Amino acid sequence: xxxxxxxxxxxxxxxxxxxxxxxxxxxSEYADLRESIREAGILNDLIVEKGEEGYIILSxxxxxxxxxxxxxxxxxxxxxxxRGEILEALFDNxxxxxxxxxxxxxxxxxxxxxxxxxxxxxxxxxxxxxxREGKIDRRSADEFICADxxxxxxxxHCLSIExxxxxxxxxxxxxxxxxxxxxxxxxxxxxxxxKLAKAEAEKKKAQEALAQNGKKLEEIRERARDTLARYEKTxxxxxxxxKKEIEKQIExxxxxxxxxxTAMKAKQGExxxxxxxxxxxxxxxxxxxxxxALWKHEVARVSELYDKSVAYYxxxxxxxxxxxxxxxxxxxxxxxxxxxxxxxxxSRTVTRYRKSISDSMEKLDEHVKSRQKxxxxxxxxxxxxxxRTEVEAMPKAS
Numbered sequence: 001x002x003x004x005x006x007x008x009x010x011x012x013x014x015x016x017x018x019x020x021x022x023x024x025x026x027x028s029e030y031a032d033l034r035e036s037i038r039e040a041g042i043l044n045d046l047i048v049e050k051g052e053e054g055y056i057i058l059s060x061x062x063x064x065x066x067x068x069x070x071x072x073x074x075x076x077x078x079x080x081x082x083r084g085e086i087l088e089a090l091f092d093n094x095x096x097x098x099x100x101x102x103x104x105x106x107x108x109x110x111x112x113x114x115x116x117x118x119x120x121x122x123x124x125x126x127x128x129x130x131x132r133e134g135k136i137d138r139r140s141a142d143e144f145i146c147a148d149x150x151x152x153x154x155x156x157h158c159l160s161i162e163x164x165x166x167x168x169x170x171x172x173x174x175x176x177x178x179x180x181x182x183x184x185x186x187x188x189x190x191x192x193x194x195k196l197a198k199a200e201a202e203k204k205k206a207q208e209a210l211a212q213n214g215k216k217l218e219e220i221r222e223r224a225r226d227t228l229a230r231y232e233k234t235x236x237x238x239x240x241x242x243k244k245e246i247e248k249q250i251e252x253x254x255x256x257x258x259x260x261x262t263a264m265k266a267k268q269g270e271x272x273x274x275x276x277x278x279x280x281x282x283x284x285x286x287x288x289x290x291x292x293a294l295w296k297h298e299v300a301r302v303s304e305l306y307d308k309s310v311a312y313y314x315x316x317x318x319x320x321x322x323x324x325x326x327x328x329x330x331x332x333x334x335x336x337x338x339x340x341x342x343x344x345x346x347s348r349t350v351t352r353y354r355k356s357i358s359d360s361m362e363k364l365d366e367h368v369k370s371r372q373k374x375x376x377x378x379x380x381x382x383x384x385x386x387x388r389t390e391v392e393a394m395p396k397a398s
Contacts, residue, residue, distance in 0.1 A: 001085050003045070006074035011054035012046070012064055018090060019061055034066045042067065045078040047089035055079070058089035083118060083142045090114060124152045154321045174302055178295045189288045196281045203274045210267045217260045224253045319368070 025033065036043075046060030057064060058080055067075050080086045119141060120128055131141045144152045227246065 001047075002079040002081060004048075004077045004079050007046075007048070007055065007077040008074055009064060009067055009072065012048065012075070012077075013051055013054055013056050014061060014064075015056050018056070018058060025062055030062065030066075033062055034069065037063065037066050038070060042075055045076045047080050047085075048077050049080050049086055049089075058086060083138075086118065087114065124149050124156070126156055127152055154317075154324075157317065157321070175299065178299050181295060182292060185288050185292055189285060192281050192284050192288075196278060196285075199274050199277050199281070203271055203278075206267045206271050206274070210264055210271075213260050213264055213267070217257060217264075220253055220257055220260070224250060224257075227253075319364075 024030075042063055044060075044063075046063055047058045048055035048060075049058055050056075055077065060075075060077075064075065080089045119131055123131065123141065123144060127136070127141065127144055130136045131138075144155070147155075227249065
């Protein structure tokens with residue numbers, strides 16, 4: 001609690017919420033207070049907090065009212081700077097007034113509600129939400145409660161930095177794995193396409209052989225019909241030996257016809273089997289194409305995520321906030337140094353630390369310049385992959 005001394009009554013403001021925490025004094029209590037102040041003055045300081053214009057009364061509303069009635073222009077005040085001091089000032093009357101146990105318990109609950117309200121009014125929404133979720137304790141919240149909202153937001157930004165989701169080495173390893181998978185898929189795809197070409201060639205040969213067999217069969221049937229026709233015309237003149245020879249020839253032709261038909265059925269079976277294999281190979285090729293497209297999409301996604309991570313963690317604000325804090329500390333020391341007389345050793349101390357700070361700033365500048373991030377984008381990654389694919393597809397010189 002910081003003692004302010006006598007403060008003009010006109011600078012003291014009242015907040016209705018603070019006055020409503022306790023019921024007003026009775027007439028006799030108020031009269032006793034006025035008489036005490038008339039005779040001995042104000043013995044207990046009014047407790048205030050800083051406001052936009054002057055100070056806001058936390059404890060001492062009745063003392064201020066009496067002082068105004070008695071024509072006092074100034075009253076003694078103390079400044080509450082921390083959350084704990086503010087709460088104690090708001091509820092210090094609870095221990096001095098005559099209250100029942102029920103009333104005291106109710107005031108304890110009211111104190112908790114006021115404490116939450118103070119956090120809600122003085123913390124930025126992000127810090128207040130972290131406090132409600134239990135991610136920061138009251139001691140940590142008290143460090144921010146009197147700070148400017150921009151300072152709270154800057155400190156929160158510095159303290160809430162997350163580590164890269166996708167480290168560069170992991171992205172590089174995934175890229176190598178994806179490249180290996182794509183290579184194996186391309187090789188498997190080429191092999192399957194080669195098998196498909198062979199199957200198409202075999203199918204074509206089988207169809208040609210089937211057509212040739214059909215022609216030969218038709219020729220045999222034509223010859224058989226001609227032979228039968230000649231036989232029917234001259235059967236009366238043909239001897240038994242000729243008849244037997246012709247019958248044998250007809251029998252041979254029938255056997256040859258059956259053989260040709262069996263061969264045609266076999267070829268048709270082979271064609272059906274080749275059609276099935278062709279369909280299977282087409283399905284495999286479609287599956288490989290889908291997997292290649294999926295991996296390309298994954299490469300693009302990982303590259304984009306990596307680029308976003310690099311862009312986020314290369315934000316100049318990460319260094320700027322720290323440098324602003326250092327600059328403010330140095331400016332505060334400069335203002336402080338104008339208010340005192342110093343020993344000669346103080347000058348040597350300042351010189352020593354000035355050189356140390358200067359060396360550290362030079363190293364910081366050197367590190368930032370030497371560790372510039374590379375510009376990475378999904379389009380550039382796709383161009384690099386396409387260029388690498390073209391180089392691999394070019395025939396090697398013998």
